Amino acid sequence: MLEIKDLHVKLADEDKQILKGVNLSVGDGQVHAIMGPNGSGKSTMSYVLSGKSGYVVTGGSALMDGSDLLGMEPEDRAAAGLFLAFQYPVEIPGVGNMTFLRTAVNSQRKKRGEPELSAAEFLKEIREKAKSLKIDADMLKRPVNVGFSGGEKKRNEILQMAMLAPKMCVLDETDSGLDVDAMKLVAEGVNSLRDGKRSFLVITHYQRLLDHIKPDVVHIMANGRIVKSGGPDLALEVEQNGYADILKEVA
């Protein structure tokens, strides 16, 4: 599904290398988790994959189902099936949540040569999905993320993910700022999207989320590289001992 090879990235504005040769391969239907200390480059990787400006790729590649992600516009990556759940979802005053989502869904369908959803079809689908995420009608009408609590914003991200039905989902610290109940709700939302084909890359600081979203592979990222990969046990090890031992071990 996702094939990242020797990815090097620096900041556009300053001479600072953030990613220094990331290698990562996520197979169809797999869930991979990335953990790592602050500043290790986890969020940068999610931004670079989705096409945020401000970064320069200085080497390496990232392919999704064989297509070169890094050469595409952000909207084309989305239409090709990539989705990033933001760590800090953006508030957009004046744009209704529903309008925004319908525009997004239909833009993607149009680009893929699929028929656009009618207002009625769209409404039916979003109501069903919102209900399971405990998102009420009022939240759908309000401007995108404006006045939403931290938990509401993250649930709104998962709702978008469910509506857009991407192939490859990147979740950037979706658990941050969530209480236990909200985290369960979000995890259930994610798990309901697992269908054996769709893949996930879950970036997190805490093992707790991985109790709910069971990863196939856990990677530790430090200083712009994946320094260790393993099974779910690796997350437990981090939870108990921190990163110090692992970093010492690979140094």
Add this chain to the structure above:
Amino acid sequence: MALAKTKQDATQERLATLTLPDGAAWATAARADAVARLRQAGLPGRRDEYWKYTDPASLVQADVVPAAPYQTDEAPVFGQIDRLRIVFRDGVFDAEESDDLALEGIEIERLSDATQMDIHWAKNLYGVLEKRGQDPVARPLATLNTGFATDGVVIRVTGRPSKPVSLVYLHRKETSDAILHHIIHVEEGAALTLLENGPAAARFSKVLEVEVADRGAFHHIRAQGRDHERRAVTHIFARLGDESLFKSFTLTANGVMTRNEVVLELAGQNGVAHVAGAALGDGAFHHDDTVFITHDAVGGESRQVFKKVLRNGATGVFQGKILVKPGAQKTDGYQISQSLMLDDDSQFLAKPELEIYADDVACSHGSTSGEIDDDAMFYLRSRGVPQGAAQDLLTRAFLAEVIEEIDDPEIAEDIQSRLESWLQRRG
């Protein structure tokens, strides 16, 4: 102070091209008074403080810069609204194109008819509100209009007419130079919605004098013409009585030069005045909103909301003032002027002013100038919304607050659809 020679000459040159229309004694006196005032004040020049951001030359000069009428297949603005149409073609009333002027609750006459009558109520308003509006800042182009306006309507609103009155300004000749002057008197407890649309002429001067008596209501929605080269200077002078309501909204898309002035006096207690404008400019576009609101009574509320979307070197200007006179306690004044720049070439010049002589008032103002928010843009694109569509969504969001100033949902929707069509013209 004696007028500078250059200003005298410019004024003389312009006056030489104009002829005073005939009329009854009162009208002739009002016009003569205007000409005398104009000779004293002189037409505006580049050095005038009030014209610091807008060069008045093309509005002042004797010759009209030609402007081609705009060709479009688009349905005309307000086309679907049930209304009484009064049509002007290059600044001349067109009886054939206009509806029958009879409507219950309202009396409509042509200005040129009213000014022929020896006794007419319009005498108490024609040039009167305009003259009051000259202090503390001179508005000579409005004075010129009072002196030489050739046509217009005189409307007395006695009740609540069943539909809006719609002034339609057609532009056909490349060098037309139209001067229209309308008088509206909304009597006690009466209400009128006035619609205006169209470019009117290559160069258009218009004055609207509106008196809203106690508990009266006046709603005004206009869409200025899309002709790229057209020029316009418009003035609204309004005086509001007790508990009256005045709401004016203007959409301006295109036009090489527009100066819209609103001079409004809250003379009665608890009056409400909202003035709003959305301007969309692309390339050679200079749009100036100049607003002066005077609170001269207790409990008045005023609101100015002006938004501009500018690209390809367009210029937006806002000069807005709230003056709260002594004794106008409990005044609630609000003013916001914002521009959204779609590129680096455009500019926005704003001069918000508050002058307050009462101690128990709430007045606020704000002015911002910004670009499309990068984070919002990336968020939308990351969801698959193409860049152009994302920009449109964010532009519409920017304009939402000003469209909300239109009370009638049907009219608001019509105006909204004009924004859409302007946005969609991008390549």
